[in-house]
Amino acid sequence: MNRLRFVFVVVVCFTGISNSYANLKIRNFREIVAGFDSIMGPFSGNAAAYLQMVYLNTKDQLPRFGYPQEFSSSVVLATSELSGAYCQKMVEREMALGFAERTFFSEVDFELGPKQFSNYVLRSILEPFSILFWQRELRSKEKEVFSNIVAEFNSDGPELKQETVKLLQTICTLFATSLSHLALN
Amino acid sequence: MKKIKIKSKENKIWIEKLQSIKKLGHRLASRRDFLGQGLIAFSAVSFFPWRKALGGFESGFETDPLPFMVFDMAGGAALPGNFLVGKTAIPEEGLLSSYNTLGWDPREAGGLNRDFGLPMSAKYSKILQGILENTSPAVRPNFKMGSFCHFAQDDTASNRLNASSLILKSGLRGKLITNGLGTTDSFSGGQSSQVLYDPNLRPIFVRNVSDVIRSAHFGGSSFQDFSESKVRSLIQGEISLRDQQISEYLGGPEGEEFENLTKAAYGKSLDLINSVDGLDPRENPITRAVYGIDANSDPSAVNTVVSALSLNTINGTSGPSVWALGGCDYHTGNQTEGDGKDHEMGVQLGRSVELAYRLKKPFFFQLLTDGGVSSSPGTRNWAGDSGIRCMTIIGYFNPIAAPEMLRQQVGYYTDGQGAERTTLIGNDPALVGYAVLANYLNVQGRLSEFANLAPGIFPTATQLRSVLLFKGKT
Numbered sequence: 001m002n003r004l005r006f007v008f009v010v011v012v013c014f015t016g017i018s019n020s021y022a023n024l025k026i027r028n029f030r031e032i033v034a035g036f037d038s039i040m041g042p043f044s045g046n047a048a049a050y051l052q053m054v055y056l057n058t059k060d061q062l063p064r065f066g067y068p069q070e071f072s073s074s075v076v077l078a079t080s081e082l083s084g085a086y087c088q089k090m091v092e093r094e095m096a097l098g099f100a101e102r103t104f105f106s107e108v109d110f111e112l113g114p115k116q117f118s119n120y121v122l123r124s125i126l127e128p129f130s131i132l133f134w135q136r137e138l139r140s141k142e143k144e145v146f147s148n149i150v151a152e153f154n155s156d157g158p159e160l161k162q163e164t165v166k167l168l169q170t171i172c173t174l175f176a177t178s179l180s181h182l183a184l185n
Numbered sequence: 186m187k188k189i190k191i192k193s194k195e196n197k198i199w200i201e202k203l204q205s206i207k208k209l210g211h212r213l214a215s216r217r218d219f220l221g222q223g224l225i226a227f228s229a230v231s232f233f234p235w236r237k238a239l240g241g242f243e244s245g246f247e248t249d250p251l252p253f254m255v256f257d258m259a260g261g262a263a264l265p266g267n268f269l270v271g272k273t274a275i276p277e278e279g280l281l282s283s284y285n286t287l288g289w290d291p292r293e294a295g296g297l298n299r300d301f302g303l304p305m306s307a308k309y310s311k312i313l314q315g316i317l318e319n320t321s322p323a324v325r326p327n328f329k330m331g332s333f334c335h336f337a338q339d340d341t342a343s344n345r346l347n348a349s350s351l352i353l354k355s356g357l358r359g360k361l362i363t364n365g366l367g368t369t370d371s372f373s374g375g376q377s378s379q380v381l382y383d384p385n386l387r388p389i390f391v392r393n394v395s396d397v398i399r400s401a402h403f404g405g406s407s408f409q410d411f412s413e414s415k416v417r418s419l420i421q422g423e424i425s426l427r428d429q430q431i432s433e434y435l436g437g438p439e440g441e442e443f444e445n446l447t448k449a450a451y452g453k454s455l456d457l458i459n460s461v462d463g464l465d466p467r468e469n470p471i472t473r474a475v476y477g478i479d480a481n482s483d484p485s486a487v488n489t490v491v492s493a494l495s496l497n498t499i500n501g502t503s504g505p506s507v508w509a510l511g512g513c514d515y516h517t518g519n520q521t522e523g524d525g526k527d528h529e530m531g532v533q534l535g536r537s538v539e540l541a542y543r544l545k546k547p548f549f550f551q552l553l554t555d556g557g558v559s560s561s562p563g564t565r566n567w568a569g570d571s572g573i574r575c576m577t578i579i580g581y582f583n584p585i586a587a588p589e590m591l592r593q594q595v596g597y598y599t600d601g602q603g604a605e606r607t608t609l610i611g612n613d614p615a616l617v618g619y620a621v622l623a624n625y626l627n628v629q630g631r632l633s634e635f636a637n638l639a640p641g642i643f644p645t646a647t648q649l650r651s652v653l654l655f656k657g658k659t
Binding site: 024057058060068070071072073074075080081083085088139141142145146149152153156162169170177178179180185 | 363364370383384385387389390391392395396399400402403404405406407408410411412414415418419422423425426427429430431433434439442443446447449450451453454457
């Protein structure tokens with residue numbers, strides 16, 4: 001009996017070690033949209049109808065089962081389009097609110113262009129997004145990516161309030177399409 | 186749950202959101218083994234530039250892989266009711282004693298059309314009628330078809346007949362739509378399964394022309410107001426974040442695979458920044474003429490969708506594409522429905538070949554079905570399913586020279602009017618798929634690659650040569 005138990009434990013442990021990577025999966029189409037709804041929602045009215053339409057247009061390209069092998073350029077394209085739509089509607093909703101009423105962009109002045117995105121303003125956006133999308137804190141190398149995006153928006157111009165909207169949409173989309181959000185370990 | 190240090194005022198909001206996300210992101214129990222077949226083999230070709238030493242079809246214009254499509258008659262169509270079957274490699278030389286449950290009699294005077302290699306029923310084949318109606322006379326000498334006689338299960342997705350995954354593996358990757366397009370939401374893109382199961386070889390499911398266009402353009406409607414430079418910034422940001430975060434998912438040989446998959450997936454977006462012209466068949470004058478469509482044609486109509494698949498596959502924008510025609514399980518007791526479906530398929534086959542001719546491109550296709558049907562004796566009234574009355578057709582159009590055929594038929598039918606199952610390919614649909622690959626490679630002068638692409642399949646030279654229908658390119 002002891003020998004049997006020993007063999008059983010060895011087999012289980014060995015299986016556990018050799019299959020440790022088998023725990024990796026990616027979000028399937030339902031999990032992706034549910035995640036976006038949870039983080040950025042709720043939406044109603046025309047925004048909800050628009051997002052539903054984008055979802056229906058893209059869901060066939062999203063991972064169906066959540067197998068890592070399904071990760072393809074189609075998935076990236078579809079997720080970019082879907083998250084871009086969610087982010088766009090979320091930004092528009094925040095724009096319509098006063099500073100104190102906003103959830104994500106309480107430090108952003110929608111009347112100003114991208115030059116307002118100082119380190120402080122950027123951090124005020126990135127840190128909560130990091131927790132919501134990645135369930136961890138932002139790393140310094142990751143922050144550099146976003147800082148570079150801001151710098152590119154600033155150098156590209158023009159300094160218009162519409163560019164602030166696009167920058168926020170870009171930042172949000174980057175979180176939503178990242179591996180740390182799409183892959184589940 | 187990991188403890189996160191958050192500044193006090195935002196605590197409640199983030200933690201509430203986090204808790205709700207945790208519920209939704211809760212991992213499901215016992216995922217199936219995703220370490221499917223072909224991962225290692227796939228990794229060898231997935232990042233191999235399709236233009237390089239895998240070779241290609243030298244059309245005399247430039248070296249490109251030979252465009253390939255699958256036409257799937259879902260349900261078990263009466264292919265032997267359209268194409269001649271016999272007891273020998275040249276079926277006419279070994280006619281069956283009777284064809285009374287195959288829906289026609291090839292011995293009838295004027296019963297055979299020999300225009301396309303393997304004879305077809307001149308009087309009764311609606312597939313032939315569709316092809317003739319939609320191909321110009323100049324096309325026909327350079328277009329030939331041959332058959333594989335085999336058993337397949339009826340009206341099921343389980344026959345591993347679809348060779349598109351093998352063709353992908355051989356190097357036919359679309360310039361923009363890498364994996365190709367399919368009109369059925371399945372791993373093969375059609376009803377019958379792929380020979381090679383690998384989710385990463387799955388074609389993009391499309392229901393209309395807009396899906397085709399979207400599959401080759403980054404961002405769709407969500408970023409239509411963005412300048413090219415800003416879209417590029419976004420894509421490069423995605424790539425940079427991926428590079429930062431991939432280390433969390435590395436581990437074992439599968440980790441390297443995932444790393445390669447994600448690198449290719451994110452990197453591909455850089456090719457798709459600008460919307461690409463030429464994907465919409467309704468804007469192409471040649472496709473308009475061949476398919477009878479215009480700018481106002483319904484983007485979700487079958488004819489328009491097939492025209493999009495054909496155009497993008499033949500011009501190399503897309504990898505191998507699959508069109509599935511449903512409702513081919515037409516044993517309704519009469520021939521009317523069967524004739525309708527056969528004609529519909531013939532029309533699309535003819536149009537695809539005609540399009541290839543007008544675009545001056547070569548074209549190779551596989552026509553398959555899951556099983557077959559038998560007729561009431563002496564009639565063409567399809568009465569019931571019959572898996573032994575199955576066959577697969579391959580067609581080859583070469584704009585430069587008429588294809589030469591080594592034989593018209595691989596395998597054979599018996600006097601029992603069913604496929605002989607003891608032949609090399611007679612009992613296993615997957616082997617038919619591999620035989621399609623062998624022929625596809627052979628006409629490009631690439632048969633030497635078969636052993637690497639299909640290890641252990643047709644291992645002897647004799648076996649491999651025995652499944653070839655067309656003479657190889659020298």
